[in-house]
Amino acid sequence: MRVATFNILNGRTPQESSVDPARYADAIASLDADVLALQEVDRDQPRSGGADLTALAADAMGAVDHRFEPVLRGLPGDWVPATGDDRPGVPAYGIALLSRYPVLRWEAFRLPQLRARSPYLLKDPRRLVWVREEPRAALLAELDTPFGRVRVLTTHLSFLPWCNGHQLRSLVCRVGPSEVPTVLAGDLNLNPRRAARATGMRAAAPGPTFPTEQPSVQLDHILVAGGLHAASGGAVPMPVSDHLALVANLRHHP
Numbered sequence: 001m002r003v004a005t006f007n008i009l010n011g012r013t014p015q016e017s018s019v020d021p022a023r024y025a026d027a028i029a030s031l032d033a034d035v036l037a038l039q040e041v042d043r044d045q046p047r048s049g050g051a052d053l054t055a056l057a058a059d060a061m062g063a064v065d066h067r068f069e070p071v072l073r074g075l076p077g078d079w080v081p082a083t084g085d086d087r088p089g090v091p092a093y094g095i096a097l098l099s100r101y102p103v104l105r106w107e108a109f110r111l112p113q114l115r116a117r118s119p120y121l122l123k124d125p126r127r128l129v130w131v132r133e134e135p136r137a138a139l140l141a142e143l144d145t146p147f148g149r150v151r152v153l154t155t156h157l158s159f160l161p162w163c164n165g166h167q168l169r170s171l172v173c174r175v176g177p178s179e180v181p182t183v184l185a186g187d188l189n190l191n192p193r194r195a196a197r198a199t200g201m202r203a204a205a206p207g208p209t210f211p212t213e214q215p216s217v218q219l220d221h222i223l224v225a226g227g228l229h230a231a232s233g234g235a236v237p238m239p240v241s242d243h244l245a246l247v248a249n250l251r252h253h254p
Contacts, residue, residue, distance in 0.1 A: 001145055001252075003204070004033035005154065005185035005220050006238065006245040010042045010093075011053050014242045019048040025060040027238050031245055033061055035143065037154035037185040038096040043068055045091045046075070052088065054096040066098040069108050071135045071156075081135045084108065094137065095186070097154050101143040109174055111136040111167040114160065133158050138171050142180075147228075147252040151175070151182040159189045168198045181226040181252060187243070188221050201225045204248035205233030211242050220246045227254040 011024035019042075028036070038057060042048040054068040070082035070092035082092060114133045138155035155171060157164040168188060175182075183204075188195050192203055201223035208215035215235065220243060222233065233248030 001034050001147060001150070001250045002032060002247065003035045003152075003183055003185055003222055003250060004031045004245055004247045005037040005039075005187070005222055006031070007039040007156070007187040007220060007241060007243040008053070009040050009241040009243065010045070010048050011240055012048075013240055017047060019051065019053075021049060021051055021056060024053070024240055025056050027240050028057045028060040031061070031236065031247060033247065034100045035152055035183070035185075036061060036063070036098045037152075038098070039154075039156035039187045041068060041094055041096045043070065043092045044089060045093065054098065057096070058098050061098060061100070063098040063100055065103040066096060067106055067139060067141070068094060068096045069137050069139050070094040071137050079134070084110075095139060095154055095156050097139045097141050097152065099141060099143055099152070101145045103141045104144055104149065105142040107140040109138040109140070109171065111138060111155065111157070112170050114158075114163055131160075133160055133163060136167055140175060147181055149180050150228075151178065151180050153182070153184045154186040156187045157189050164189045165194060165198055168195070172199050179226060181228045182224065183228065183250070184221070184223040186221065187219055189219050190221075192218055192221065195221050195223060199223055202229070204228070204230035204250060205235070205246045207235035207246070209235050209244045209246055212237065212244060215244055219243070222246055222248045224250060227252050229253055
């Protein structure tokens, strides 16, 4: 089973203000993933040509099932939190999970959020700013795979270091332990040691994923448990985004 996670930056490069849908679709197809987790996903946004980027990715990879979970709706600069029942046609932004295997069950979670503005130290230029954290969510899918039932989770956690660990621990507590093989894939904004410690799961694909020019830190992770192990895995340069994609080929040995 080939799993990938990719923070797509709305399907564009940092230098661009709009999306080339064909290039984005080709990038997704090149991953050849059976299961794909996406972050920073647009739906019906003008900057992405009004496209449903989850649906485009599903077509490109041959997914039989997919789900987009909005965390914000409206336009950039005028965001409001998504309610969970937002319908297509309203501009939205969030996370997505796509699968070539049938999905037996979906579940979405809202993660803890700091309500007040918080201090954050920018690195370049180095200065202290006050930021308001955006809502965060997670998606869970139970898949019918050649390994049997497999749980896959994806999320995009806060960039605030005192918040993301709490969100990850909250997610792990929410889904609970299981004998079922489990994958957690997403942009966790945590280093590998913190991600493994907070989840108790094994890394399936080590390697720096950010920034694209000279990758130096691993923010994106594929973590496994319940008899899943990595046969191979690592970071993959992509023609879009400021992140590399992360890919793992998994095997199952109970």
